Amino acid sequence: MKSYRLDPGSGLAGLTLQDRDEPEPGRGQVVVRIRANSIGFRDLMVLGGAYVLPVRPGVVPGCEGAGEVVAVGEDVTRVAPGDRVAATVFPRWLDGPFTRENAAQLGTTIDGVLTEYALLDEDGVVPIPEHLSFEEAAALPLAAVTAWNALTAGGAPRPGSTVLTLGSGAVSLFVLRFAKLGGARVIVTTSGAAKAERLRALGADEVINYRESPAWAEDVRALTGGRGVDRVIDATGPLTQSLKSVAPDGEVVFVGYSLSGAEGAKPVDPATLFMAGAVLRRVATGSRAHFLEMNRAVATHRLRPVIDRVFPFEQVPDAVAYCESGGGFGKVIISHA
Known part of the structure; x- marks a missing residue:
């Protein structure tokens, strides 16, 4: 599979596309074939070495992704192969207040989702509303959950x-x-x-x-x-x-x-x-519980996110440069189609 890797603080020069073995799920884990990602200001800070959380050298970047489950490990009960899911930004933050214990974040301290196949904990994915495409669902995990938490908590x-x-x-x-x-x-x-x-x-x-x-x-x-x-x-x-x-x-x-x-x-x-x-x-984004609650509202009202531009997976650096230029309106999406 192809997977982006990041040398933190090096800007676009530190973002490389590499060939890696497809992951195998362990106990409580799932493999998601990522169909779409979203990037934005948070990713610019990570690339520029200005993010609030530490960034592990060689990490798979990206915290916003949606796709389909293709394999599950032992004892997985929340999802099954074929399910359409989105990744949660903080996979260990299930509910309750935000604490240091649940501060592990995709794309900084642990591998993220700018990859063709992502290995995730089953608790770190949620079903996506049926009326949304993968590209639309990829717009939700960071900005939408943050907005929901900000408005409702x-x-x-x-x-x-x-x-x-x-x-x-x-x-x-x-x-x-x-x-x-x-x-x-x-x-x-x-x-x-x-x-x-x-x-x-x-x-x-x-x-x-x-x-x-x-x-x-x-x-x-x-x-x-x-x-x-x-x-x-x-x-x-x-x-x-x-x-x-x-x-x-x-x-x-x-x-x-x-x-x-x-x-x-x-x-x-x-x-x-x-x-x-x-x-x-x-507010620091939101928990799995916030995401699930928000998705119910999105599904009930058949809400669709505002999407600015869509870039192919191979052109993530171009998408980052576009974000840096400013002036956009809505989410910048990476499509794996």
Whole structure:
């Protein structure tokens, strides 16, 4: 089989496609023929040596993949050959709070899914909704599960509540879709008119251009009668404007951050944090239980992810370069077809 391998911190030069023996499943393991993958900002950080988790030299990269089970080991009961499944990003995180004990992640500390055949624990795969293609299902494990966790772990959005999500990245697009399913009013920030139109087409009630309004928290306050929003999903950092946008009894969900740019590593003023009067909650993707719960909603509403571009498996470096260029809208998919 062909499998990508990674020399961490070397960028695209450290990403190579190699020939490897097909894996054999041991007790409690399954072999999945990967049909599609997804890549994004997280993969850029891994390649650039800037990721929060350690990256094992020679690891198979990629944490988002979907395919079909082709072999199972002894004592496997959750799945059978022929089942369509997606991999969970943290295969040991089944339910409950995130802990160091379940922090092993595909594509960093353990082998991931940018490969033709992946050896996975049976607990590390979940069935995918029947209406989705493999390419669509591959968009779910990271961004969609993160969005679901961000929206629901602190209590699902109530009809009439207001959700603010930052940017038009993959997590924010899923937040928008899921929040609208719950009957929430959704405000989104973005960088330009073209993306704003697409966000409105997906159901955004209000869109704020953060380049035209650098102090966009003031716009959020104006749109909410001065009260602020019930929940902010912040996938960009820093947190200052999110804290200024949230209602006193609301919640800011901190999903991720970038160290690039002048504001990237700027600390939060303790006074701003105190005056917000809101809960600040960090989210690290989600558990198997989150994934299963989300899939039920996706299947019930026959939701389909927004896909930007599809690249063949042999062109993963081109897909990475495309992600680096920015400007996309939706998930970048790798197809094995």
